[in-house]
Amino acid sequence: MTTKTAWPLVRVLRDRDSGLFLSAVVVSGFGTSALWLASGVWVKDLTGSDGLAALCLLALWLPTLAGPLLGTLADRGRRKPLLIGVNLLLGALLLTLVSVDSPGDLWLLYAVLFVYGAAGVVHDAAESALVASAVDPSLLGDFNGLRMTAGEGMKLLAPLAGAGLYAAYGGASVALLDAATFVLATALYALLRGREEKPAPPSGGRRRRTAEGARHLWAHPVLRPLVLAGGATMLCVGLNGAMVYAVVDDLGHSPAYAGVLYAVQGAGSVAVGLLSGPALRRLGERRFAAYGIALLACAVALRAVPYDPSALVCSAAIGAGLPAVLIATLTSVQRETPGPLLGRVTATAHTLVYAPNVVGLAAGAALVELVDHRLVLVALGVGLLVTAAWLFQSPARAERTVSRSPSDANPA
Secondary structure (H helix, E strand, O other): OOOOOOOHHHHHHHOHHHHHHHHHHHHHHHHHHHHHHHHHHHHHHHHOOHHHHHHHHHHHHHHHHHHHHHHHHHHOOOHHHHHHHHHHHHHHHHHHHHHOOOHHHHHHHHHHHHHHHHHHHHHHHHHHHHHHHHOOHHHHHHHHHHHHHHHHHHHHHHHHHHHHHHHHHOHHHHHHHHHHHHHHHHHHHHOOOOOOOOOOOOOOOHHHHHHHHHHHHHHOOOHHHHHHHHHHHHHHHHHHHHOHHHHHHHHOOOHHHHHHHHHHHHHHHHHHHHHHHHHHHHHOHHHHHHHHHHHHHHHHHHOOOOOHHHHHHHHHHHHHHHHHHHHHHHHHHHHHOOHHHHHHHHHHHHHHHHHHHHHHHHHHHHHOOOOOHHHHHHHHHHHHHHHHHHHHHOOHHHHHHHHOOOOOOOOO
């Protein structure tokens, strides 16, 4: 079997740096997912407040809004030392949480989670830029798909492990577990062989350098429609997520049944991650994203049908459809962005794509109390279909032209 025709996982793991990157994603993702669940439970146990528990998620997400500014840090120096430094910083920071054992200590937990989220923005931008230079360009689609698979797989396993560890030994034990995963990820990054050129000294003011990522995205005929479609999709996904308990109630189950739906959704994401590399090579980023959004649209609308088998199939389809636009956008950013800009462009793209999800969750929480959730789901399905149709009609000529331009793409 040749490298070209091998199963995507084999192709990625045959490449030493690709395998190390993927291993680091799995390790650090396990710890992050475990802490994400345990932090909310920790606060709930100490205070009894659902609102204070929800602030944990807000503290992690809030730094995403500063993505364009934080992304400039990933372009100031070599990305490998930056990744190692960020991982060691987070590992040390998590050790401070062993002292949290009363409501008066929660300020420290929130502060750590906020820094955790900000460091995560820098980490993701630097990692994406380093992947684009260290991983063979023909493996980028496969790598990003497998990264999605690994991330979703950790979301299925790590919360259970974190919950069990928390129940047995408390929140500090989960923080120590997460710290250990960062140390292990640091060792994996240190083993990377790819050599980076030292970037040129920054030119222009900080505001100008920060805005360069947004200007590149807006002016690029391939990236702009993908990022806009991704943001619109995540807005609808946030609204859809806020309806999940209304869907469960309509099915006649207890709220705990939402865990079953999420597990099935995660399984769908795992499956599409394994297939995304071949799909991207066959369809291209724009059409792959559009097909995924169309599948997502049908699944969201059909959740309005109160029938258990339909609900399970729709959850799997949501899990399969949603990652398409995320994988396509990240892969295009890596391929179509010059290396010196890649940190800022990646962080800006993440902000534009993921921030609408927070808005959707907040709006959906209010809307579900005012409007029949079935009407909302059908409307979201229509909106997603319009997004998919628009993406299908985005100029293909520009995509083909840019893909032929060797000077605009990442040198890797």
